[in-house]
Amino acid sequence: MGHRPLDGLRDFVRDQKEVLQIWPEDAASRVREYLAEKYPGQDMTRVSESSMRRLTNSVSTHETPAHEQKQPHGIRV
Numbered sequence: 001m002g003h004r005p006l007d008g009l010r011d012f013v014r015d016q017k018e019v020l021q022i023w024p025e026d027a028a029s030r031v032r033e034y035l036a037e038k039y040p041g042q043d044m045t046r047v048s049e050s051s052m053r054r055l056t057n058s059v060s061t062h063e064t065p066a067h068e069q070k071q072p073h074g075i076r077v
Contacts, residue, residue: 028052 031051035044 024052024056027055 028048031048032044035048
């Protein structure tokens with residue numbers, strides 16, 4: 001950390017950005033490895049790509065489940 005709090009905050013943000021760039025690659029390799037062990041000899045590329053696409057889309061868009069979106073607010077008479 002630097003001598004100023006702003007330097008520390010900048011370092012933290014930079015490190016977090018690096019982690020967020022590495023995470024999808026790491027998760028994708030773990031999914032491919034799992035599928036290769038579970039289904040040896042089969043090409044599971046489409047399955048792993050689809051799984052990662054769904055995972056990264058739900059994380060990046062912060063989707064709210066449908067049942068939470070439709071709950072009414074307040075009291076109806």
